[in-house]
Amino acid sequence: MKRDADDRSLYETIFRRRDTRGEFTGEPIPAEVLRRVLSAAHAAPSVGLSQPWDFVVVSDMDLRKKFREHVLAEREVFEGGLDAERARVFAPIKIEGIVASSAGIVVGYDPSRGAPDVLGRHAIADAGLYSVCLAIQNLWLAATAEGLGVGWVSFYREEYLRELVALPEHVRPVAWLCVGPVRDLPTVPDLERHGWRERLPLDAVLHYDQYSK
Numbered sequence: 001m002k003r004d005a006d007d008r009s010l011y012e013t014i015f016r017r018r019d020t021r022g023e024f025t026g027e028p029i030p031a032e033v034l035r036r037v038l039s040a041a042h043a044a045p046s047v048g049l050s051q052p053w054d055f056v057v058v059s060d061m062d063l064r065k066k067f068r069e070h071v072l073a074e075r076e077v078f079e080g081g082l083d084a085e086r087a088r089v090f091a092p093i094k095i096e097g098i099v100a101s102s103a104g105i106v107v108g109y110d111p112s113r114g115a116p117d118v119l120g121r122h123a124i125a126d127a128g129l130y131s132v133c134l135a136i137q138n139l140w141l142a143a144t145a146e147g148l149g150v151g152w153v154s155f156y157r158e159e160y161l162r163e164l165v166a167l168p169e170h171v172r173p174v175a176w177l178c179v180g181p182v183r184d185l186p187t188v189p190d191l192e193r194h195g196w197r198e199r200l201p202l203d204a205v206l207h208y209d210q211y212s213k
């Protein structure tokens with residue numbers, strides 16, 4: 001099979017992608033770059049071509065500060081459930097770059113889009129949610145190719161974020177993504193660097209014909 005420079009750069013982007021928290025410069029994202037990144041997200045596959053995603057770009061600093069306060073409170077909730085040793089490892093780990101990044105992008109899931117006849121979702125309701133996650137991954141890779149960092153924040157209560165950015169009742173918030181120019185992308189994930197957890201070898205998760213230990 002033929003491989004060309006585009007293939008190599010795709011793999012290079014996949015392996016260079018990093019969850020970013022502490023590396024944001026806060027510089028603005030050029031409008032055309034943001035548009036390209038969002039277009040890449042919107043080009044994702046989706047069950048029944050339902051395209052069940054929505055993107056809310058949050059620049060407003062007051063909204064971002066409010067969200068950060070909520071996230072830090074949820075961090076404490078998580079921390080409170082850890083034993084002393086895990087709490088010690090967790091303490092220096094940053095979990096967000098909400099104010100330091102250039103913008104937040106809230107990604108929502110609208111299960112009503114294309115409903116009721118969503119082709120391929122009749123047996124697996126989650127297929128809609130999977131589609132939204134693919135849009136997020138497209139966004140993440142496109143942003144990486146553009147030299148931007150992306151950090152996924154999930155330390156929040158869905159109801160809080162829905163109200164903060166005025167999502168309608170039927171749209172489920174799936175992610176707050178911190179996006180913006182970065183000084184660099186670390187080669188090692190933060191969680192590995194801090195000794196929280198390591199990436200498994202591929203063979204630990206690879207099975208043939210039937211699941212095997």
Ligand SMILES: Cc1cc2nc3c(=O)[nH]c(=O)nc-3n(C[C@H](O)[C@H](O)[C@H](O)COP(=O)(O)O)c2cc1C
Binds near residue numbers: 020153188
């Ligand atoms: C669904 C999801 C939720 C995540 N939530 C957070 C989060 O709240 N805070 C954070 O710092 N990183 C979060 N991450 C990033 C992961 O910690 C990160 O992807 C993982 O440690 C591997 O690092 P890498 O993305 O740099 O390869 C999340 C990632 C995913 C896919």
